Structure formats: structure tokens, C-alpha cells
Amino acid sequence: MPYPSRNAPINRSAIGSGSPRLLDEVRRRIRVRHYSLRTEHIYVGWIRRFILANGKRHPRDMGAAEVEAFLTGLAVHGKVSASTQNQALTALLFLYREVLRMDLPWLENVVRAKHGRRVPSVLSRDEIGRVLALMDGRPRLLASLLYGTGMRLMECLRLRVKDVDFERNEIVVRDGKGGKDRRTVLPATLVAALREEVERVRLLHAADLAEGFGEAQLPHALARKYPNAGRELGWQFLFPSERRSRDPRDGCERRHHFDDGMLSRALKVACRRAGIVKPVSAHTLRHSFATHLLEAGADIRTVQELLGHKDVATTQIYTHVLNRGAGGVLSPLDR
Structure with a gap:
């Protein structure tokens, strides 16, 4: 077929x-x-x-x-x-x-693709530093934020201005995987850069409003409940796109978030220039965040909450660094 x-x-x-x-x-x-x-x-x-x-x-x-x-x-x-x-x-x-409102019987005869249990690809602290040093502009800030917070790529790109709490040093992740909200850490080293991003959004939003635009897309039915909320600064994307585009869902012209493809391409180029041959994606930065926290002695339940995992069993995939595994054993040849 x-x-x-x-x-x-x-x-x-x-x-x-x-x-x-x-x-x-x-x-x-x-x-x-x-x-x-x-x-x-x-x-x-x-x-x-x-x-x-x-x-x-x-x-x-x-x-x-x-x-x-x-x-x-x-x-x-x-x-x-x-x-x-x-x-x-x-x-x-x-x-x-x-x-179609048709109820299919249980699919008994489907040949299931095999589930493989694979250890996530993780960069060392040195590799993270080399990669970030070879990036610049907004891709570098986004990559730093992914590694520093453990957010998923789209969770990061969909952040609104109101989701960054500079007073409490935390970021609120709205409607994450499974439709859940959670809080994660705001890296102190990124506070100044994020404040600059907020100011940049403020100026961009003011220009859009002056041109008759500036209304952000709101989740669920909030646009009906709060008709003017979409034009407020707090609801604007923290990382907006360079230009406005038409939303395919309602035809409105508005400014969406930064293109994830641009970050992925910049990350791959930086890894190639850094001589890193491991498979690296934006999600690798999330894996590295969790692994490095556990290496530093963080409680696994805390890491679970920061990552937004429903079950601690999902987080336990990173505990290979605690048990050290093969990496913690001295080969007889080296003795």
C-alpha cells in the first residue's frame, strides 16, 4: 500500500x-x-x-x-x-x-511499532557553553532560556509578557503539555536581557496599535469574555515575529511568536561549528537542564515539577547520572 x-x-x-x-x-x-x-x-x-x-x-x-x-x-x-x-x-x-461520530471497535490486529527506551541526548556544561558562545541575538537568548528553565520549545515561544515575574524570579508556563500550568525558575543571568525584550515588545506593540493592529490572539474564550484584553501589553508574545501575518483560523492580521525553525537552524549551525557530533535539538537543552540539576543534587520531585512531568517515573530517565552507570565505573584496564 x-x-x-x-x-x-x-x-x-x-x-x-x-x-x-x-x-x-x-x-x-x-x-x-x-x-x-x-x-x-x-x-x-x-x-x-x-x-x-x-x-x-x-x-x-x-x-x-x-x-x-x-x-x-x-x-x-x-x-x-x-x-x-x-x-x-x-x-x-x-x-x-x-x-464522523463512528465508534471503531478495538484495533486488535494493528502491528505496533516497537517502543524503544533510549537515554536522552545530553550536552555537558562545557558543550552548552561552547554552543551558546557561537550563537547571538534572539536565538542565543531563546537557547539560553530553554537550558536555564527546562521549558519545551513551544512553551518558550508562546510566553506572553505577563508570564515573566521579575519580582518573584519565576516564569509561569501557561497551558503546557496536558493543558497544565506550572512555574519554573527565572535565571538571574537572563533578567537584564528579558527586560530588554519586554521594552522591545512595548515599542513594537505601540507601533502596531498606531497602525490599527496590535491585538494578540487569546486562548479559548477569553476574547469574548475580555474583548479588549488582546490589545493589552501583557498579552503580547514575549518573542514576537518580525512582521505581522494573517491567522489561518480567523483571518485576522496579527503578530505571532518567533519562528521555531529559525532557532533550530541556528542551534544546528552552532553545534556544527563547536564540533559537537551528538544529535542536538532544542529539546536537548531541556534534557541537559534536568540532568545538570540532578547532578548538582536537586531533589527529583523538584525537577519533576519544574519540567511539568505528570509522573515522577518520566523524570527518572535522567537518574542515570545519579547512579553514574557505566560512566561511574573505573575500567580494569585503567587500573
């Missing part, structure tokens, strides 16, 4: 006029549930691939057998990871349960 790209176009005439409207309905249901725009793109992409892989048939004419075959093909032929396969399954279950 072929597995086309999630961005491949769907021919309206080939599968009927209802299919494009189906994807529109998927988007509408996702927005009703206040899922992020990124989740919307992922779900629509998997549903599109599912339709194309089944000869552009309407999902209502298919069921558990086709879903099983698609997911099995991803694991057997596509060689995808377990998390990718689960992502596809979640998208298809959303389609059938929330959009």
Missing part, C-alpha cells in the same frame, strides 16, 4: 465534493476543542494521508479494517517510530469519533 505525503493534494472530483468539506469539518472540530494550530496541521495531515492511501475513498465508507491496515503499513513498510504511529492513530480516532 502506498503511503503518500501528508501534504499531497486531494482532487475534489476524484473523491467527491464532500471530502474537502470533511477536512474543513475536522479543522472546525479541532478549533472547538481549542487544540493548537500545530495539532490541527498534524491531524489534517494524517487524515489526508489515510484517504490517499485508500484510493481517495471517503472515510465513512471505511472502518477498523482500513485503519488497521494503514497503521500496520506505517510500522512494517514505513518503519516509523512508535510515537509517530500513535500520533497517526490519535488523528484517525479523532476523525471517526469526533467528526
